[in-house]
Every structure is written in C-alpha cells, then in structure tokens.
Amino acid sequence: NWLQGEVLEQQLSYWKEQLAGISELLEFPTDKPRPKELTYQGATYHYTLSKEIKDQLNQISEQNGSTLFMTLLAIFQILLHRYTGQKDIVVGSPIANRHYKETEDIIGFFVNTLALKTRFEGNESFIDVLKQVKATTLGAYQHQDVPFEQLVDYLNVPRSLNSNPIFQVLFDFQNSFVEEKSLSLQGIQHVPVNSSLSIAKFDLLVSAYEYDEGIDISLDYATDLFEKETIRRFVHHFEELIQGVINDDSRSIDTLSLLSAQEEQQLLIEWNDTKTDYPENQTIVQLFEEQVEKTPDNIAVVYEDQKLSYKELNERANQLAHYLRSLGVGADTLVAIAVERSLEMIVGLLGILKAGGAYVPLDPSYPPERLEYMLEDTQASILITQEELNERFKTHSGKIVNLQIQREEKKLLIKEAGSLVSTEWETLSGISTYNPTSITQPHHLAYVIYTSGSTGKPKGSLINHHNVARLFKATQNCYQFTQDDIWTLFHSYAFDFSVWEIWGALIYGGKLVVVPYLTARSPESFYALLKKEKVTILNQTPSAFQQLIQYEQSLKNSKTNHSLPIRFVIFGGEALEVHKLKPWFDNHITDDTRLVNMYGITETTVHVTYLPISQKHTLQEKRSPIGKKIDDLNIYILDTHQNPVPIGVSGEIYIGGVGLARGYLNRPDLTAEKFIPNPF
Numbered sequence: 001n002w003l004q005g006e007v008l009e010q011q012l013s014y015w016k017e018q019l020a021g022i023s024e025l026l027e028f029p030t031d032k033p034r035p036k037e038l039t040y041q042g043a044t045y046h047y048t049l050s051k052e053i054k055d056q057l058n059q060i061s062e063q064n065g066s067t068l069f070m071t072l073l074a075i076f077q078i079l080l081h082r083y084t085g086q087k088d089i090v091v092g093s094p095i096a097n098r099h100y101k102e103t104e105d106i107i108g109f110f111v112n113t114l115a116l117k118t119r120f121e122g123n124e125s126f127i128d129v130l131k132q133v134k135a136t137t138l139g140a141y142q143h144q145d146v147p148f149e150q151l152v153d154y155l156n157v158p159r160s161l162n163s164n165p166i167f168q169v170l171f172d173f174q175n176s177f178v179e180e181k182s183l184s185l186q187g188i189q190h191v192p193v194n195s196s197l198s199i200a201k202f203d204l205l206v207s208a209y210e211y212d213e214g215i216d217i218s219l220d221y222a223t224d225l226f227e228k229e230t231i232r233r234f235v236h237h238f239e240e241l242i243q244g245v246i247n248d249d250s251r252s253i254d255t256l257s258l259l260s261a262q263e264e265q266q267l268l269i270e271w272n273d274t275k276t277d278y279p280e281n282q283t284i285v286q287l288f289e290e291q292v293e294k295t296p297d298n299i300a301v302v303y304e305d306q307k308l309s310y311k312e313l314n315e316r317a318n319q320l321a322h323y324l325r326s327l328g329v330g331a332d333t334l335v336a337i338a339v340e341r342s343l344e345m346i347v348g349l350l351g352i353l354k355a356g357g358a359y360v361p362l363d364p365s366y367p368p369e370r371l372e373y374m375l376e377d378t379q380a381s382i383l384i385t386q387e388e389l390n391e392r393f394k395t396h397s398g399k400i401v402n403l404q405i406q407r408e409e410k411k412l413l414i415k416e417a418g419s420l421v422s423t424e425w426e427t428l429s430g431i432s433t434y435n436p437t438s439i440t441q442p443h444h445l446a447y448v449i450y451t452s453g454s455t456g457k458p459k460g461s462l463i464n465h466h467n468v469a470r471l472f473k474a475t476q477n478c479y480q481f482t483q484d485d486i487w488t489l490f491h492s493y494a495f496d497f498s499v500w501e502i503w504g505a506l507i508y509g510g511k512l513v514v515v516p517y518l519t520a521r522s523p524e525s526f527y528a529l530l531k532k533e534k535v536t537i538l539n540q541t542p543s544a545f546q547q548l549i550q551y552e553q554s555l556k557n558s559k560t561n562h563s564l565p566i567r568f569v570i571f572g573g574e575a576l577e578v579h580k581l582k583p584w585f586d587n588h589i590t591d592d593t594r595l596v597n598m599y600g601i602t603e604t605t606v607h608v609t610y611l612p613i614s615q616k617h618t619l620q621e622k623r624s625p626i627g628k629k630i631d632d633l634n635i636y637i638l639d640t641h642q643n644p645v646p647i648g649v650s651g652e653i654y655i656g657g658v659g660l661a662r663g664y665l666n667r668p669d670l671t672a673e674k675f676i677p678n679p680f
Helices: 005-018 051-063 068-084 126-142 148-155 228-247 261-272 284-294 310-326 343-355 368-378 387-393 465-479 497-507 523-533 542-553 578-587 615-620 668-674
Strands: 042-050 088-095 112-119 169-174 204-211 214-222 299-303 306-309 334-338 358-361 382-385 399-405 412-417 445-450 460-464 486-489 511-514 537-540 568-571 594-597 609-613 633-638 652-657
Touching (some): 005 112, 005 126, 042 051, 051 214, 068 088, 310 343, 310 412, 343 358, 343 399, 343 497, 445 465, 486 497, 497 511, 497 537, 523 542, 537 542, 542 568
Parallel strands (some): 088 169, 334 358
Antiparallel strands (some): 594 609, 633 652
16 A cells, blocks of 8 residues: 555645635525435436537637636636635545556546635636636645545544535536447447436536537436525526636626526516505604594503593694794704603604604613713704603703603693703693694604614614605505504614504504513513503514513413404514424414514614515524515615625625615714615
8 A cells, every 4th residue: 555654644734734724514505404414315407508618618728728627617616606605615526546557457446536625715807716726626636546535534524414524516527428439349239328316415416528519517416405496596507607707707706697687687676676656755743643633532552551542642742842843943853862661752752753853762771871972972952851860861961851741631741950950840731732833854854763883883873754654654565554453662762663663553543552661571461461452563573572472381271361362473673583483373373363574674764574474484494584575675685796696695685775764873984885876
C-alpha cells in the first residue's frame, strides 16, 4: 500500500485545508422538512440542452482553457449559491481514479468521489468563478487517491441519518456514450437504455451526458425533500443561467437572471396587483364620526365597570380636542400621552386626533431613560397623563395635562401640572362637545410609535391617517367586521398591534374592551373576561395565545360550558409556530372560530399579509407561514442585490405600497437607507 506515511499525510492535509470551515448542510430550499432519517426514495427528471448550447459552452471552455465539465460545474455551483446564499458551495463529483498507467487495464472498481468547493465573495464575474473551479478541480485531481470515506473520518465530520456528510449534491459528467458500433459481442444485441431509478442517494444528483446532438441531463432527487414542480423550476433556472453566461460571460454572477420573462411577470406584476377601489380621502376621525352618527347609543368602550357610549366618547374627545387646539395643537403636532389602561386612554388618543395632532403613546411601564429619550426625540410640547404618574415626568419641560373622567357623571376633568404650578381639577363643561372643524387631511400624521430598539436606539415611525384608514378598508373583505363585534385592547397602546385593536373596533362601531394590566397577564382572568364580555375579535401574539390554550386545556374535566363566541383569533407581533395550535383545533373542531396569521411591522402600518390557518397547517408546517399580501400592498422577495428570487428561494422581504410610513422621526439618514425607491 503506497498510500501511507508522508504521501497520505500530504493528501489529507490538502483536503483539510480545502474543506476548512464548510457548513454541515447545504441550505437548499426544500418543499418538506428534512426528516429525521432519509428513506432514499427518489424520482428522476430528464431534460436536454441543445447542440447549439453545447457548442457555445464548449467555445467558452476553450477560450478559458477549461473543459465542458468545469464550465457546467461552475454554472451549477453559481445556481446553488444563488439558491442558498451560502458563500461556500461544496459539490461531490465522481472520478474514475485510474490516473496511473498501471491501473488503466485492470478490471475492478476504482471510482472515488471528490468534494469540490467554490468560494463566493459576492462580486465575481463568471470568468472569475470558472478560473477558481478550474484550479480547484485540477488540484483535486492531483489529490484524488484518498478514499472519500477515509477523508470523512479524518475530518471528523458529524454523520447523520438524514443527510450525507460534506456534500448533499453530486454532479456527474460523462463526455462520451457507449455507441452500439463500439461494442461488438458475437450473437448478442445491445441497445442503450435510460433508466430512472426510484432511489436518491443524495438530496440531488445531477448527471450530464455529452453527445453529438447536445447534452442530456438527468436529476435524481429525494422525494423526502422535493416535489417535481420544484425540480422543474430548478432545471429551468439552470437553463436561464446557462443562457446568461453564453450571452455575456464577463458579467457579475449576481446580475445574471434566473427568471424568465414569464416568471418576472408573475412575481412582479400578477402577484403584486393592487386594488384601491375605496375612498382615499378619509381620516380616522372622519370614519369614527360617521359611526357616531349611525350608532350614538351603542357602547364604544368598556374598562372594568366603566363604559362610554359612542356619543359620550365623541363628546369628551371633542372637549379635549377644543382644549388642545387652544394650546396650539394643529395638523402634524406631536402630542405625547402617558396613561394607564383606562377610559382616559381612549379619550386622550381620540382627542389628540380630533385636535389635528398625532399621538405619541408612552407606556408608563417603560424604563425612565426610554421615556425621557422619546420625549426628547419628539420635542412634544404637551404631555397628557394622569396625576399619579406626574412624578415620572417631573423633568419634562413642556406642559403636562392630567386627565380624569368622573365615575358617576362621566365628566371630563383636566388639571395642568408642572414643576412650579399645580392647579385644581377643572371640568370642561364650558367647552363645546361638538365636533371641531376638521383641519386634518389623510396625509397628516396620526401617530408616532417607537420600535423596540432591539437593533439600536428606538425609532419613531411616522404613520399617516390614510395608512390606517386604508388598512381596514383593504382587509374588510377578509373579516366583515360589524357593529356587533366585541374587541379587546389586550396589548400596550405603545405597541402597534393596538392600532388594529382600537381603531378596528371604533371604525366599525364595535365595542372595545380595555383589558386591565393584571388581567392581561393572567390566562384565567383573561379567559373569564372573554367569556363575560362575549368577545368576538381576539388579537393575540402567539406566545400569549399559547397561555390561553394551556389554561383552556386545564378546564377539560370541568362540566361547565366554556365555549367562547370568538369569530376570529388574529395573530401578529411574533413568528407563529403553527404546529403549537393543534390542541386548539382538537378542542374546537366543531366551532366557527377562525384563526388568521398576519405579518407586519410598525413601519408598514401593523399588517402586511393575511393567512387563514386550518388544522392541516398544524400537521404540515414547521415554519411560520405568513400567507398572501393585503390587496393594496406590494411584496417582493429579493436577494442582496435587490433581484427577485425564484419561488421557494430565500430572500429578504421588501414591502411597497400605500401602507408605508413617511419614514423615521428625526432620522433622515436611516429613512433614506430603509425607505428606498421601488425599482419595479
């Protein structure tokens, strides 16, 4: 055995250096979750590249001193890089391993498998990649003697029952067929047969056979992972990439299109058709006031044992609005509000909007430094709060206005407070209860809500009235909200999910139940509230709903009827692990409650997508499906160069359309970075 000692060590060292730092798994997008153990069941997809394409690829190969195998491998690895976004792409390739003259005529199996790695830095041309593939391939040929199994052991690569070590995709190339005339056996007839085995040794095995009239390509794929349609698209993108290289092999690989004109039409136009068949000239205030006219005596808002009708809520908000106007509040004026959950919270928000201002909600539970930062950033000259919170804002330089609603007569009281002066509570009985003359247009600000600051300092998103009005008009066909619906305000009003909860109820004439702070943190108390108030529209983060599911399961043995009249449970604010909803469906298989997942961010006015969740999702989904876009928005999945990615391929979500914020308050550089012109 000559392959030992220094010779073996030299070859092993080469492979150790070549494969240093590679990922355990090629993150190829699959249709199905990778099972714990592969069954190796497979299928085969065949197609042919024409003689014209073959000749053009051979010409590129000759011009660059490479082989057709190297050229095809380079294009194939570029495709895998574009599909996965990974910088290191390792592909297996079989080799005859008969490079010594002494082995040429020996009968036996000498075939070995080489792991060929290509490194992508992000700015290469195809020629650059081809040069690298050529160098890697030639280097691998010179170090082909180490059996692959021995190499795996030497590199101490973790083995798994659900994937192959080092590489999961193999590329095989043959540049000659066994022709009938080249094989002569007396008395025996022979014909070549294309076999399609239902076996998949790898996630994907690509075999290319060059012959006079073209290149036959077959793909053996693991049916544990892929559907036929996905493989068909992959082949189509391989062809598009080949054609792009033929057209211009000096282009950057990231600018080579994978998509046909038909696919681009589908992704950019057909799937991004926007519907705006509703009025675009309304504000939140106008929509609310229309509802007051329709149902003045209906209950608008409830907090514990207190409640206000639509007429009462409107009149108190009007008084506050007139008062704020007297303090100089007008269109786009930022007014801070820091109140606990209460009727005063809703009156305060609505009063600010009616005055023409935009509300800046400050959660009193926030750390003092965060509250101070937000007040300083907004430069709000007026802060609406409650007397018991004054101490937290004693350093605020602007005017502090305390709100209070009398329990019996429901009169709105105010008290101005500051570092030097304190007044008695005053009623606003002398101030008109009629709607103020509107000075607000749809393009004016409705609110500024700050993001969590998890990626740096909190950022204030500037949201217009039109953004909110169109959100509810664009989703009404999904929900059919009515004045009979009962909503909860479960979340902090400084969290943008509250925008959906508050204005969804009040725009459609429903009842808004403000959930007390401690009740929101007790599944038992919250469940009792849902039952007592007969809530029909429940908005929840997935983690909060999980607690509700667990509490409900604890009631299984109770003989009491615990059914809830909920029409919709709407998820938002977090990624939804759909399989965790199975207990809910098991317990509610006969009721009419519908579950919906909605994805969105503060900068896009709460919601962007809509997905009704069914029981089948809990069996199939291991990821967090978000569904389709809301009708009046655009969604694009783009790569790092803002090119559309194919169906099923990972990319970044870009959102466009009428739901976008103006930008970030006092952050022009960040606004320019994050809010970009639509290239489509």
